[in-house]
Amino acid sequence: MGKRTPLYEKHLQLGGRIVDFAGWDLPVQYTSAIEEHMAVRTNAGLFDISHMGEFSVKGKDSQQYLESLVPTSFSKLEDGKGMYSCLCNAKGGIIDDLFIFRITEDDFYLVVNAGTREKDFKWLKSRLEGDVVLEDLSDVTAKIDIQGPSSKAILQNVFSGVNLDKLERFHFTYSKFNGSRIMISNTGYTGEAGYELFINPETAGALWDILLEKGKPFNLIPCGLASRDSLRLEACYSLYGHELNENVNPVEAGLSWIVNSDKNYTASDILRKVKAEGPGRRIVCLEIKEKGIPREGYRVMYEGADIGHVTSGGYSPVLKKGIAFALVKTGIVKTGSDVDIVIRDKNVGASVVKRPFYSFNG
Template sequence: MTAQDTGDTATTTLKRTPLYEEHLASGARLVPFSGWEMPVQYSSILEEHRAVRTHAGLFDVSHMGEFKVEGPDSQAFLQHLVPNDVARLAEHQALYTQLCLPDGGTIDDLIIYRLADSHYMLVVNAGNIDKDFAWVEQQTKGFDVILANQSDATALLALQGPEAQAILQPLTDTDLASIRYYHFEPGIVDGINCFISRTGYTGEDGFELYCAPVDVVKLWRDLLAAGKERGLLPAGLGARDTLRLEAGYCLYGHELDETTNPLEAGLGWTVKLAKGDFIGHDALAKAKEEGLKRKLIGIEMVDRGVCRGGYAIYDNGQQIGALTSGAPSPTFNKNIGMGYVAVEDAVPGKPVQIDIRGKHTAAQIIALPFYKRQR
């Protein structure tokens, strides 16, 4: 889960993560992304993508936002705030969910960590930090909670790929094998206090490491040095996007936005209507009962052509939907995309056409995800 590009211009003052100088020194190509100047690639998107699928990649995702929620009503507040069931979280466990409007539309998607009893961390998309914090703060009325925006006090690295555990283990006494998917442990990594979280946005095994901004340069350098012999590469937002696309993960501003509900986006597994009331509950219950009008699907090009977000999807001359994302897939050496079509058209194998610069180019609908790692 990362944020959308918000169309920054050269006149905008872009924020920089604490690793900006490291990215420059590594020869990264920097681009505006959600108000930040971020590395899109170091060597090439293709090379970095393949490194993550076969060995490992290291991403700077310090632009993401972190909010802390604590106080006697923190669990009840979060249960009211999001569709997923926060009450089921054990200490040091995380879940994926959304912030929804009363009409069910998606304000953002996020991860919620239970740090301790009545103490939680919310991790939101970089482009939505201010919007999300204002929304969450507005919902605290009537709840005995303390909400704090700790985004500027938190750095975040994502070490992803099949070699991630082997690279990270020598740098920490924490038993990484014992940390299950969507769980975390506080620990010392490379002499640095971290939250070691078994999460990621690539479709591979890996860890996300939360630490203080003052410590992240040392952690970045030492991880790259420790992983060099195992094929670890620094990886940018370009590879992060192609990796998440292959894995069928939603990107806010593309597959998710305020006009799209989680059910349409294939995220029904995160919507727990039976848990009780929450913001958007009635609208989502109604949408489920009445049946969805549209559905998120995968697209694979049959004829030559790269499909991109925004391109129209046709069936024999009639538009039936639109793409939300698209790119060449380095893993499958095919051009793939995701988009929305009417539910009756969401049939795997169905031939469709994509309007690529005025030419209707042959493609087919594919079940998501495109890629699922062998466990």
């Protein structure tokens, strides 16, 4: 038995099919992965993301400390705003990707992956310097994501005291729910407008229920991990353990845009060099031309030569075809190039396409 979120019983009641994910028992789907995917694209979907980790970083040296660890500039980060970044090891490989929310100049909130939570915390702890207090809040934090074009209207019904029109993308605010403090951020991992809600585990069940109830007229449905994965793949968001790992740096992963700090940080010399000179391999987007579903690990061929492998693949319910992220040698293919993906010993034609497969809709 894996770890269970405070919403585990709700998932069972809703007919969720439970699987192991990073040591957690979570629903992979409730009714149909494709239906859930399309519900988020057209209406709204509700996700239990309580497995993810949350850390608090407090103290007057907090920003300086975080800036020494991530390749992303803090110049655009302000109170009440978050940004995407990553933690890198000494070689520039990615320890984890994360969201950094700035509450105030000496109070930050980090959201990290479930599977890397312990590793991240150890790394952050080993790097502590100055007046900084690091705390793991994961066990006292539940997280519910509401995503899709109708998510704002539904959430506004539940939180009438918050003006969501004023909550811009990547910004967050606080409110109360059943007497408990809740953090609402205008963020997500689906390619749709949506919100991520952070609340204590005791109150999560009541919040889940009221969102489903108020969402009913908007066709909100609960969504599992399978649709979360296909949604993020269409939107071209990287997933740790797939596109990202300790042997891939952010430039190779197609995340050069988060390598923009002019401070000194872990592996800054390496990352600046690889950004200036270009990486030897890079994540590209592939679209299958006819039939077949690319899966992780499948080889990618160009004119008979092996140029790399699929890091994430699957079926796109919007494009109605197989799509993939692949890590390939640079300087060989560009957007529009024809490649083959080896699916069960057969070469299946695919094209290198511009990222993303699905543009952010919000």
